[in-house]
Amino acid sequence: MTVTVGHDSQKTRKTLSAGGQTVSYYSIPAAEAAGLGEFSKLPASLKVVLENMLRFEDGKTVKVDDIKAFSDWAKLGGKNPIEIAYRPARVLMQDFTGVPAVVDLAAMRDGIAGLGGDVQKINPLNPVDLVIDHSVMIDEFGSPRAFQANVEREYERNIERYVFLKWGQKAFNNFRVVPPGTGICHQVNLEYLAQTVWTDTDQNGDVVAYPDTLVGTDSHTTMVNGLAVLGWGVGGIEAEAAMLGQPVSMLIPEVVGFKLTGKMMEGTTATDLVLKVVQMLRKHGVVNKFVEFYGEGLDHLPLADRATIANMAPEYGATCGFFPIDGETLRYLRNTGREESRIALVEAYAKANGMWRGADYSPVYTSTLELDMGEIVPAISGPKRPQDYTPLNLAARSFYKTVAEYRGMDVSLAANEMADQGGGVIAPPKDARKTAAVEGKDYTIRDGSVVIAAITSCTNTSNPYVMIGAGLVARKARALGLKAKPWVKTSLAPGSQVVGEYLNAAGLQEDLDAVGFNLVGYGCTTCIGNSGPLGDPAISKAINDNDLVATAVLSGNRNFEGRISPDVRANYLASPPLVVAYALAGDVNIDLTKDPIATGKDGKPVYLKDIWPTNQEVAELVEATVTRKAFQEKYADVFKGDEKWQAVETTDSQTYDWPASSTYIQNPPYFRGMSKTPGVISDIKGARILAILGDMITTDHISPAGSFKPTTPAGQYLTERQVAARDFNSYGARRGNHEVMMRGTFANIRIKNEMLDGVEGGYTKGPDGQQTSIFDASMAHQAAGTPLVIFGGVEYGAGSSRDWAAKGTALLGVKAVVAESFERIHRSNLVGMGVIPFEFTEGMTRKSLNLTGNETVEITGLAGDLKPLSLVPCTITYADGTKKTISIKCRIDTAIEIEYVENGGVLHYVLRNLAAS
Template sequence: MRKNIKERALRYFTHGGKSYAYYSINSLKEEGYSIEKLPITIRILLEGAIRQFDGSRITEEHIYRLAGWKKENIEKNEVPFMPSRVLLQDFTGVPVLVDLASMGLAIKNIVKEAPKGDKNSINIEPEIPVELVIDHSVQVDSYGQETSLAENVKLEFERNQERYEFLKWAKSSFKKLRVVPPGMGIIHQVNLEYLARVVTMKEEKGEVFLFPDTLVGTDSHTTMINGLGVLGWGVGGIEAEAIMLGEPSFMMLPKVVGVKLVGKLQEGATATDLALTVTALLRKVGVVGQFVEFYGEGLKHLTLSDRATIANMAPEYGATCGYFPFDEESYRYLLLTGRPTEEADRIKAYLSQNGFVRDDNQEIEYTKEIEIDLSSVTASLAGPKRPQDIVPLQQVKNYFKECITNNSGNLGYGLTEKEIEKKAKLTINGKAAAIGTADIVLAAITSCTNTSNPNVMLGAGLMAKKAVGLGLQVPPYVKTSLTPGSQVVSDYLTRAGLTPYLEQLGFHVVGYGCATCIGNSGKLLPEIEEVITKENLLTVSVLSGNRNFEGRIHPLIKANFLASPILVIAYALAGTILIDFSKEPVGINTEGRKIFLADIWPTSEEIEAVKASAIKEEMFQDRYEKVWQGDKNWQALKSEGTDTFSFIEESTYIRNPPYFESLAHTRNTEKELKDLRVLAKFKDSVTTDHISPAGNIGKDTPAGRYLQEKGIAIKDFNTYGSRRGNHEVMMRGTFANIRIKNQLAEGVEGGFTKYYKTGEILSIYEAALLYKQEKRGLLVIAGKDYGMGSSRDWAAKGTALLGVKAVLAESFERIHRSNLVMMGVLPYEFIEGESADSLGLTGEEVYSFQVEEDKNIPLFATALKEDGNSITFQVNLRIDSPVEWEYYRNGGILPMIARQRLSHHPEHRA
């Protein structure tokens, strides 16, 4: 009897005197496939399909689709991806684990009491390793002081005690879950420096198998790990839950864009500038939903940290991943970060054996090829509202002046030229001061993108040293902060002797986590917030982050620019974005001397010299040896020792969600959605931050009023992100971003809409309640790139819970479209070239849509106007695979999985 495809691929090799088993992708060469021409990302998917072949969920057809991948023959066929692990952060991880706890409780309540000794038969348990890093909850309340770190940590634990106790329960209840406590670092940097296996080793039936480390994460910047040759990307929490419970993730056979890097970065250009350049270029080319794979001789001039910086930004250029194949630089990084030599050697040997190491002699075929000359990259910023809007440093001043007067939009604020001269007087620390248009009120060295890169961090420290030496100071109205991505960063900055200079400029460490970049920037000085609000000032932040969407960084700061940590220091010193560094001084010192950027700019030679002496592998070993322990605050938290979590009705943090209230029947079998009213109508580039903000909860918002009704003081509101375990808060926070613009509530900014019956402007939440009372389904209409940004499952969960049945957009960002389907919300697209405006749709109409699984027939929508006339137009229903139809028919992926578990339970009585 002929062996199956998995059995035929089994191979063995010996390394270090030990025998290892693996599944060879090159075994398919015997069947005529040119494996050596496949992109390495496709090879990794292929290995996973062979290794996890079971004949049902993963079939031979899936394997042959991947093996036959060719740039001229990409077909719309789905392929499976079952990663070896899942990575969570606490903002998205808490609701994931709440859902699992809720599912377990729902199943327990439906089945009879389990037999003695068989209580696990009703437990919901992850089937693959899961790691959660608590990094998103630290806020920059205290800054500019030696005590700032301790004060912020204290406040973090006070605010989040209930959430953290829940995570401790989860850690003790789920066998395959590990939790990195608060204060250890940012998820992606901890993953890069420690968690990543690169190659997974698993013992099975007496043999030791090796296979590529692959993952999905509930943070869109999970892609950072692709810099180390590990394939992974961000997914919504809903999809992560399914993968944790053994469901494959299905995707369309991806296109792979090859980006050839040539040349070398010139003096003055950093990895941040390169990442912003790549982001702008690839966003322009259009790589949404595609893989990007980097190759070329330019790679030898990029450190692993440089590569990770670029890979981190993949969500910003729209790609599923930005992949850098394993090579000698990857191997050196493993040793630098304290991985044992034996482990690094084994990783290198396996990846070489199975064809996953970069080989410039192989002529890989890509869907499309693009070339980037590294020598053309210059110092740059990106903003003021999107990461892809790049501007060279020397043009920033004039660029922002134009933004001030441009029409309101991604590149404009719709103000007059007089606005440029606007100034407001105030008193700061007892001294007279003034701030005006374009002044920088927040400068933050923050986020995984750059704080993982020693070159730019040491460069910032060297600039601070030179600036202090020349007598420069940061203006008192600039809020400064430093949130390293891991404690190792503090170690090497201290070893290099640069920490005191950063602190003299106000860049004290305020926490180890994702702070300002996620919107946890904390408050500005009260007098500054007061004058910005009173005078409606257009102020600016500069941060070394990866996201700068409207309303994300700070609710009062309308313009936000991404920059390298080095330029964050420079702009903090200048105090304004309206400066031409080539002609104007950064500042004037106490002696009256003009100091220019050239006087304080660190050279690459200086940075390399400091790096060579400051970074040692023992730093990584020492820090990560204790990564699971946590500080005394963490250790003091109580942990509930029960198999099922006891939800408390009064809790404002952790509530039992409503997804499993009815598991008795399959829903969504209708062939048409009828009589939908429009809840909101948006233009282009509505982000998941617009849909479900992560930052501050306003006291006069529906969520704020709810918390006050529950007896929560305004100072204890915390953030939307921290309250994602409470669906009542999150429903009220959906579409609540203060900068969102709903065209149905024209002239009003924020989460408002017009209620059709009365014409009254209400909060979107209040209007949704009225529609729910009428049993009226709802629709959201949008432009291009709907749902771009973070892999925020609450953007889909909140949408569904408000009663939205469909979203009609010109185009969707990959993760959000998937999340909508997983929550039972239908994503429709206008046909190419059409839009709400071109069809004359105002949002006042009543809509009906065909729901048809057959992709070969056109689908139509009808918009019925108030005068009785109607518009019928064609739409594409973006349910892209059979498994997505299963999600939709079941009312979402969570009820579907719960029903599957119940159907297999011997005592199921539903």
């Protein structure tokens, strides 16, 4: 591929020889020598962005003053929020978010043809890799045939989507598809796609080296930050714009330095460390900021552990969680099969451009935190947020509080009024927990019974230390005669085939099989909601008939309400070894640090210490089995796929022939009847409220990814089209069909609309004031020509970089979302779909306004010369006719975003520009 670079008016382009090649690069020291400022004290993460400015400096999109602003950033103590145009090197997608992105590109080809343009102008200008990793569901588990059975069902369910993706691979330039069964996109990125330093030829035929950067349509794109690759998650809308050559508009971010000291103690894992980091950074407040890790502790932190911490940047709220290049970076590149010439270039480039973490690395940060890794203890997080950090010895007690609160019981009794009820739990005299019989079984389950134990998700399955650790726990448990409890649905879903290779090489897969953790697939499963039905319908019935608070323990990064399984209310994040331990125990009511887990075959109690491996045992097996050869062999032909993928047939057409009968892929309405000229931003008048939502409303609440029932609007739509309930698949898999997705917007089973009293699920008041589904209410309001608004609390739109959370909002006729604060990606996505985000000011909230949903809303000050971040008036008219006017901040943050909204969204903006060029 040919990379386009700027004019280089400041002559910062130099040459560098390394690994048997000479390359050109854009030199930060040369920028200093040219008098552009002092850059040596910038954090490495920000130097990556600065290099991007040097390379694309053209006097128009990137000016010399943009470069100088980075020097001012350091002088001003790590703050200088100047708008810049940033161009990542590539784009990464997974299929849940990638399918709708490719649908949009296909629709844009139709749209540009309608405007009289050339369909070939709709092509990625930057390399795009899409990894099919989110479609495998756990229908079969706990048996040797689980993997094959799940793969077969995956192809049965998703063949329409796979035909479409194969068409996209043929029709679009710079677009590659990694077939199903390869692994999770972030792990494939870390182990194979990422290069740390990227190279391309420029328009003059010279090889140019520059930092590997990307945006991804999944929030956990940040995992590759552990390899010193700057990347973060964006919505599919923003990713599509980046693919088509549109720069990412951003403000120069603040950078929070997180100093790590000491080293991990015996018995602790990277998961324990990252859960503590999440808690600390959430408390510190890092939304819209970079986080960079530094300090002597990095000398003792393997790259797999760094990737675990970087992965969960969305959970601590940061744009990224970056680790600079050092010797460990080079070691990992070598061990995972990268070319020696590339490794030599990475070292030479990092040292030449001031991006190497040496002993004297001490940049300027906006603010700092510090953590001694020697203080880390085993922990889990839950029951519904990743930042709900709980030391393992307090986990049972914490769960009891969760149950008591759910049952409406008083948990504030003084210590002398409480009795030890056994199992390590201090409980009031009246136990809040309920027990239920399971029909046809010889066991009972209760509040706290673990019904799902899943080794899943990119966070941990990329890390051989915790995966080997889980295998060793299984080996020791097997030797003592232990198995997972019969009510636990167990699963092992590695993030890449390399993991399967080293587990087999170590002989640990046999041990995992023996205790119930058979391979179920290579991909994102339980963490995304693809957990499938519980092990037995009788278990699900017992839970729902008795309103039990059943639990899931997973080695994932997300545990939001309603995400993991509709049968599970409490979800806990834990390391893979602890997932195995909890499966053996079958209950979160016990204190794993001191209570017996189970009884061994000799009749004696077995404790966690009896089956927990030493750090040395783990390290020795990792050294012996995680080899360069394994990575080279498994990634030798990564795009080929198995026989099933090779058998998928598609057309060679440059535009997509949208099958009318498809319930997976439909032509979206965004570009139909689009004019050649943009519109204007208008005031919002006579709007009604569609929903009033609380704090920490996630994109899972707004646009769930998991399963749905025939009684839902989406289920009714599919049933009307003769789709059987067993073939509904999931919302995530249906994202190529806007008809399903708009019906699924705000349809999370745990969402609570404060317009209704205590009702869970996607309901609201219709125009007649009666309770109805949010979809039906929206359709009625839109038919009457009534605009809609939503009110929310703090951290609105937290979680996944889910563009359908914004697309669905727009298609439901919502013109504005007013909240106390927004998470970064969702705010950007709303703007990208032409929905305006607003924030309350002066301490005002939805509660202080006493909103009931019967009000009408008017937001003025938008028409005319609207400026980014303007304060505008919002007038609430109550049911009794009284009015209240407040000031709200328009969260259209940059000048280019004003243009996006004027055009109806970022894709409309890009399409009009391409059609006119």
